[in-house]
Amino acid sequence: MSIAPNSRALVTxxxxxxxxxxxxxxxxxGCRVLATDVHTDPPESLRDLDGxxxxxxxxxxxxxxxxxxxxxxxxxxxxxxxxxxxxxxxGGRIExxxxxxxxxxxxxxxLGVARGCRTFxxxxxxxxxxxxxxxxxxxxxxxxxxxxxxxxxxxxxxALSETLFHELKPYGVKVSVICPTFFKTNLxxxxxxxxxxxxxxxxxLIDRSTISADTIAERVLKGIDKGRHIILTDRDGKVAYxxxxxxxxxxxxxxxxxxxKMSKKD
Numbered sequence: 492m493s494i495a496p497n498s499r500a501l502v503t504x505x506x507x508x509x510x511x512x513x514x515x516x517x518x519x520x521g522c523r524v525l526a527t528d529v530h531t532d533p534p535e536s537l538r539d540l541d542g543x544x545x546x547x548x549x550x551x552x553x554x555x556x557x558x559x560x561x562x563x564x565x566x567x568x569x570x571x572x573x574x575x576x577x578x579x580x581x582g583g584r585i586e587x588x589x590x591x592x593x594x595x596x597x598x599x600x601x602l603g604v605a606r607g608c609r610t611f612x613x614x615x616x617x618x619x620x621x622x623x624x625x626x627x628x629x630x631x632x633x634x635x636x637x638x639x640x641x642x643x644x645x646x647x648x649x650a651l652s653e654t655l656f657h658e659l660k661p662y663g664v665k666v667s668v669i670c671p672t673f674f675k676t677n678l679x680x681x682x683x684x685x686x687x688x689x690x691x692x693x694x695x696l697i698d699r700s701t702i703s704a705d706t707i708a709e710r711v712l713k714g715i716d717k718g719r720h721i722i723l724t725d726r727d728g729k730v731a732y733x734x735x736x737x738x739x740x741x742x743x744x745x746x747x748x749x750x751x752k753m754s755k756k757d
Contacts (some may be wrong), residue, residue, distance in 0.1 A: 493716040496521030499567045501559065503527050503550055503607065504577030506534040509626065509671075512708035513574055518542035520712070523567065527559060528577070550577045550603030556610040563611075569618055572715075575607040576626040576669075582638040593640055600644040601651075608655060612664070619663040624715065625652045629672045629728035632721075633735050633742070636750040649721075656720055667715060670732075671707050671724040 504510035505526035527548035615621035631645030652668035714722035734742040
């Protein structure tokens, strides 16, 4: 079933990248959008856009989630679409990843999604309707070397989404998980870690991608329209995931070659 006009949607991490593209395209479809991000004031990218209201929301803070829920209740009396999209990037060789870096990415990319689901699930269950859409990554399904932190949290988002897909189905609540590969976004600005070669490689893959956030958002919304649980947005992700599922020796060979290639640059 397609997203209905006038649907009520909350999008986290909406100031830029995929979140911004989703917010704009939802508004273009006639949805009412609550765009959220960590900025106190509305960023320029979200100012004066019809159908979009801005609210500050730090996904690591329970008090901010409670405020967002209260806003939704007071202004809309319910929610149709929850996009848990906010995220950051980190990676590199395991021996170079520090525990504060692990805690940072877990708190935002995994627990931020968990907080969003936990905050709004009671409302959606009471309504008997609604759709939770969590942004993971192809890295949540396939696990290349030197991406321990990122792979781990995104795999956690995939696992959480599958769990809730089954758990909430009896209540009429749908759950999807978005799994894109590299596309043009400002995610490189959030890259952390001491493994500079890994940071450069990730930035290069993102910057050289020919796929825009707008294209990914369009494919995500089409995936929601079609009722998909796992939304794979591009060919590379589909091929790699299929190889892991149906040709595991080939998949392991691909990962091994990538690891050997990386090790020669150490």
